Amino acid sequence: MGNKGLLKRSIEIIKTEGIGTFAKKSTFYVYRKTVLPILVPVISYKLKKEVENIKDVEDVVRFTFTFKYLGFNIKPLQIFEEILELAKLVSGLEPKVVLEIGTANGGTLFFWSRLASDDATLISIDLPGGLFGGGYPLWKVPLYRSFAKPHQKMYLLRANSHDPTTLEKVKELLRGKQVDFLFIDGDHTYKGVKRDFEMYAPLVRKGGIIAFHDIVLHPPETGCEVNKFWNEIKHNFRHEEIVKDWDQKWAGIGVLYI
Numbered sequence: 001m002g003n004k005g006l007l008k009r010s011i012e013i014i015k016t017e018g019i020g021t022f023a024k025k026s027t028f029y030v031y032r033k034t035v036l037p038i039l040v041p042v043i044s045y046k047l048k049k050e051v052e053n054i055k056d057v058e059d060v061v062r063f064t065f066t067f068k069y070l071g072f073n074i075k076p077l078q079i080f081e082e083i084l085e086l087a088k089l090v091s092g093l094e095p096k097v098v099l100e101i102g103t104a105n106g107g108t109l110f111f112w113s114r115l116a117s118d119d120a121t122l123i124s125i126d127l128p129g130g131l132f133g134g135g136y137p138l139w140k141v142p143l144y145r146s147f148a149k150p151h152q153k154m155y156l157l158r159a160n161s162h163d164p165t166t167l168e169k170v171k172e173l174l175r176g177k178q179v180d181f182l183f184i185d186g187d188h189t190y191k192g193v194k195r196d197f198e199m200y201a202p203l204v205r206k207g208g209i210i211a212f213h214d215i216v217l218h219p220p221e222t223g224c225e226v227n228k229f230w231n232e233i234k235h236n237f238r239h240e241e242i243v244k245d246w247d248q249k250w251a252g253i254g255v256l257y258i
């Protein structure tokens with residue numbers, strides 16, 4: 001947000017929520033921007049220490065939703081019951097290679113790292129300032145990297161997934177290996193999700209899984225059109241729909257078995 005945007009938002013908060021709320025929110029904003037980045041090693045240590053002995057899939061997912069320390073969290077932008085079902089599928093697959101499009105808060109990336117094999121390669125792509133979440137600031141890079149277990153490799157690509165050079169970079173990192181699990185949760189426009197599928201699905205091995213987030217019909221103003229693409233392709237594959245409530249107006253996960 002630029003200075004003008006910040007000023008506008010501040011006036012809005014003072015008008016609608018009062019000066020007390022504004023003072024609280026602005027203090028937390030300054031804390032997030034200036035202090036939190038310095039605390040990365042502490043947060044990372046705490047995160048690892050707390051998750052160390054959690055092995056059960058449900059407990060790992062629950063932990064990711066509830067972890068909070070020094071005002072920091074890694075809450076996934078997901079519905080708990082839905083992502084838990086997907087997490088169980090991924091855990092059963094024990095992927096050696098995971099590719100994620102849409103890192104955001106790092107929540108899903110965190111549990112992919114826990115559920116993948118101990119020597120897995122994990123690649124997560126996110127476009128700084130991208131639509132449908134806005135990416136993540138640079139200071140979070142060392143934190144997300146620290147999600148990796150000792151023998152895992154974690155690559156964070158802060159780039160547009162639709163850019164052919166991003167695909168080239170992914171192929172370079174894979175060094176001929178195929179992807180076991182591809183999670184598509186980046187650009188949710190029809191064109192965007194179609195492009196991600198067309199570019200990255202060929203990297204997935206036979207027997208692997210591709211999952212799409214947000215297959216439920218969203219209100220048009222959100223710009224989310226994943227359902228349109230999902231309904232076009234799902235019948236070409238053995239597939240599964242993990243949806244808590246078809247009227248929930250967001251989320252919903254579509255799984256393709258390759």
Ligand SMILES: C[S@@+](CC[C@H](N)C(=O)[O-])C[C@H]1O[C@@H](n2cnc3c(N)ncnc32)[C@H](O)[C@@H]1O
Binds near residue numbers: 130135
């Ligand atoms: C809904 S969020 C991802 C949520 C995350 N997977 C989770 O469940 O917590 C979508 C992310 O996709 C990113 N994004 C949007 N368009 C993109 C693009 N063309 N390339 C890469 N990332 C993109 C946004 O920056 C945003 O952070």
